[in-house]
Amino acid sequence: MPVMNMVQALNNALDEKLGADPDVLIFGEDVGYFGGVFRVTDGLQAKHGLTRCFDTPIAEGGIIATAIGMGAYGLRPVVEIQFADYILPAFDQLVSEAARLRYRSNGEFWAPLTVRTPYGGGIFGGQTHSQSPEAIFAHVVGLKTVVPSNPYDAKGLLIAAIEDDDPVIMLEPKRIYNGPFDGHHDRPLKTWAGHPKAEVPTGLYRVPLGKAAVVREGRAVTVLAYGTMVHVALSGIDEAGVDAELLDLRSLVPLDIEAITASVRKTGRCVILHEASRFGGFGGELSALVQERCFDHLKAPIERVAGWDTPYPHAFEWDYFPGPARLVAALRRVMEY
Amino acid sequence: MNNQPRLTLHIPEPPARPGDHPDFGGMKLPKAGETMRPDVDAAEPTMRDMPFGLIRVLDDGHNAVCPWDPHLEADVLHRGLRAMMLTRAFDDRLFRAHRQGKTSFYMKSTGEEAIAVAQSLMLDRRDMCFPTYRVLGWLMARGYPLLDLVNQIFSNAGDPLRGRQLPILYSARAYGFYSISGNLGSRFGHAVGWAMASAYKGDDRIALAYVGEGTTAEGGFHEALTFASVYRAPVILCVTNNQWAISSFSGIAGADETTFAAKALAYGIPGLRVDGNDFLAVWAATQWAAERARLNLGATLIELFTYRAAGHSTADDPAKYRPADEALQWPLGDPIERLKEHLIVRGEWDEERHAALQAALEDEVRAAVRAGEAIGTLGKSKPELGSMFEDVFKEPDWRVIEQRREMGV
Known part of the structure; x- marks a missing residue:
């Protein structure tokens, strides 16, 4: 292929x-x-x-x-x-x-x-x-x-x-x-x-809009991510040493709400990772949806790991960027809650 | 110290305000027949004085004069006159319906009826108009059902748009009439894209779009002109210069400095300036631009010089910012009166027939409004509530499905 x-x-x-x-x-x-x-x-x-x-x-x-x-x-x-x-x-x-x-x-x-x-x-x-x-x-x-x-x-x-x-x-x-x-x-x-x-097949095929992918199965915590952050999440999960389930949302609208709720109901914990600034970011919507639909299953507060609420600074790019270390810290917080 | 004067900030002001005598003395009006008619395939550089002329066909004696006379049969003129009169009768009746509390909003096109009616009749049924909210005449000229208009205005169970739009923001694909939105100028570029698609497919359909003179200041106007020019899109881009953008006179949009037709110069496309109250002139200029478009010669900008005789909308009182009798003093007259007088001069019309037609059209409108009222005025009848959740996407996503269930519909 x-x-x-x-x-x-x-x-x-x-x-x-x-x-x-x-x-x-x-x-x-x-x-x-x-x-x-x-x-x-x-x-x-x-x-x-x-x-x-x-x-x-x-x-x-x-x-x-x-x-x-x-x-x-x-x-x-x-x-x-x-x-x-x-x-x-x-x-x-x-x-x-x-x-x-x-x-x-x-x-x-x-x-x-x-x-x-x-x-x-x-x-x-x-x-x-x-x-x-x-x-x-x-x-x-x-x-x-x-x-x-x-x-x-x-x-x-x-x-x-x-x-x-x-x-x-x-x-x-x-x-x-x-x-x-x-x-x-x-x-x-x-x-x-x-x-x-x-490995990309030749010929037309479709990845349906509105279907998330389970990138890594786990039982302790659900990590929601998309784009570049899927790869950051994988390394963060490895470094934290937790049995996390990682969902690559792939599509924000339409959103695969079933995959999200099924995973969080299973794990009881949720960490959301995105590169955009946190306040008013898509993580806020995800957090609200998880809270509305999975509250009885939650064992810890939902965490958002995101870019800071500043413009993207040239010199401090890697301080702004929500890298694996910030995810590791969040994963540990939810696991130790 | 230097001797230069201190800078001053210029704020344009119209020549007359409430209480003043209307003043159109500064307006340069070429006589009918004075502005030349270039060959349809003339090169753009040979036409650069066109934006500063004024295409007029009807002279002061109501005769049609060359070189722009389109030599239309009386039958076409009768259809045009009827559609213009129907537009005005409908506007007057529905404006009153708003005052009677039967709907939330209305906008009239009084004084501008010749523009949309002539262009609607002139262009092909397969062509597409990208309208503003002041071109009801387009639909009237093509026989759009009056009851559908009334139902849309009442947002009732018969509303063809199922209660989704403010009154008069119609959509009528089968009549070559694109969906209106309340945003200004945002469909000008759609017309260019639609026309480019026709060219891309090798079809022969063309597009026509409107903006008001106030909207020429929007970025979208200039983007559309840039794309139309670059890709030689088969599109007619119209600026309806009715002198007033709500309360701002045309000088606030730049009319004191140049004409709106002259905006075409920078884009290298022809810019025609047309007496918008002259049915024959509007027809002739549109025909010229349509021929150019169909010959792969690209876009034309047309300024239709007219006067907004009514307020901006039911929410506006023009007596607060302009002389109350300004419309009556408009030097280019009233489009319905002028076409009527022309037909009379041609021996094809008379006062009696005119009065009879007026009465018949008022009856037609009254019957349509009554039929709409029988279904229900605003709030008394509504489209099915569940339809609110349809057409957000082609297929509803779970949010819409859940929320519809939450509402119990």
């Missing part, structure tokens, strides 16, 4: 969808001839043609607006916002238009667009190339938000997102584009080679 990193898996998904469906097209800043600043669309214009994968003006609101209009016509546009930090000029289009079009028109119009955008830190990107804005999208009714943590899921989720008839935002953890990252920034870089989830 072919071994791919996440960039190659995403590229492969786009390549195969372009080949299979003439209504799929790709556009965004620098995605055409050049192939995107992270190379996700590399070679697609040359292979599929100028109108299938092309560059846009630097106007994120215009990119999303154009995609919505194309979606209303019947196409399935896949757009790239170069960094999730730059998606905010398109916020009105996503919130007021893409997310609401089906509802407000009573199903006459809808916007089956897919927005791909690299997010997250750990690349010395400073505050404008490191943010994790998933919570602000998850809050918007009518938008779906997914976050892959490995090449296999990246391809399958992207194909499912493109085929979905609702607007989907796919946040791509850019820190793990080229290799899994366990949060130990001082250790040598790893590649995806040898990782089981780097």
Whole structure:
């Protein structure tokens, strides 16, 4: 089976969808001839043609607006916002238009667009190339938000997102584009080679939106994570030496509430890990849901391990980043409660 | 010390406020026939004076003059006149319905009826309009059922949008009418994307979009123009300059400095400035832009110069910020009166037939409102409650399913 990193898996998904469906097209800043600043669309214009994968003006609101209009016509546009930090000029289009079009028109119009955008830190990107804005999208009714943590899921989720008839935002953890990252920034870089989830089948397959994956089974505590933090969680769990169950949510909206509640009811403890700032973060919603549905099973307070409530600081990137040490501390607190 | 003057901050003000005599003296109005008509395939650099002219067909004697006269059959003009009169009769009746407490909100398009009606009749049924809330005439010109409008305005059990939208924020795909939202200008770019999709597919459908002059200040307006220009999208982008954005006169949107049609210059697309109260001029300019679009020559920006004769909405009192009789002094007259007089001059209409049509349309509207009232005015009748939870997504997720169950519907 072919071994791919996440960039190659995403590229492969786009390549195969372009080949299979003439209504799929790709556009965004620098995605055409050049192939995107992270190379996700590399070679697609040359292979599929100028109108299938092309560059846009630097106007994120215009990119999303154009995609919505194309979606209303019947196409399935896949757009790239170069960094999730730059998606905010398109916020009105996503919130007021893409997310609401089906509802407000009573199903006459809808916007089956897919927005791909690299997010997250750990690349010395400073505050404008490191943010994790998933919570602000998850809050918007009518938008779906997914976050892959490995090449296999990246391809399958992207194909499912493109085929979905609702607007989907796919946040791509850019820190793990080229290799899994366990949060130990001082250790040598790893590649995806040898990782089981780097084996990516050719041909179209789907990872359904709304299904979490159990990455590690355990009985003592449930850890909820997504994106880069799945790998950080694995190392943190190992270092804490606890029998933790790790859920990779993969999809925040729709959320696999059954997998979450089943796991926490089994373990009786829950630690939530995300890179975004804690206050108002998606962990708050997860914590509330677990409390509402698993209160009688809980043996310890729910813990949130997250980025600090500061902008992402360039010099203090690894102080901000919620690495394994912070997770270990949280795991020990819930186990010793 | 230097001798330079101290800086002063300029805040534009309209020429007349309440109590003043309306003043349109500063307005430069070319006579009908004065503004040239370039060939449809003319190169953009040869048309750069167009944004500063004014396309007019009807002269002061109500005759149609060249070069923009579209030479329309009387039958088309009768249909246009009827749709304009129906729009106004409907607006007047539903505005009163709001005052009678039958609904929460209403917005009239009084004085602007020629624009949407002419463009709706001129464009093909397969084309798509991306409307504002002031283009009811588009639907009237295509025979949209009045009862469906009334039911939408009452948010009752018959509401085609099942009570989800503020009154008049219609959606009517079968009539080439895209869903309206209350946000300004956010669908301008959708029209460009829709038109690009038609071009991508090799189809022959084109899009038309509206914004008001106030909305030209929004970033989305400029993004849409940039995309329309870059990709030569087959789209007609219209700015309805009705002089007032709620209480802000057009100078607050930049009208003192240049025309809205002139925004096209920076994007390298043609910018036409059209007498929006002249049915024939609106038709002719739209036809010109549509031909260009269908010939793969790209987008056109059209400023439709008109006057918002009514308040912004039922929540607005224009007497608080402009002279009460300003609409009556508007130098380009009333679009219905002008088309009526033109038909009379052509020998195709008379006062009696006009009065009879007016009475018939008022009856038609009254019957539709009564039928809507029989279903129920706002709050007296509602769509099925459970439908509130539908169409959030194509398929509901567990949140919507659980919450619907929690409500017991």
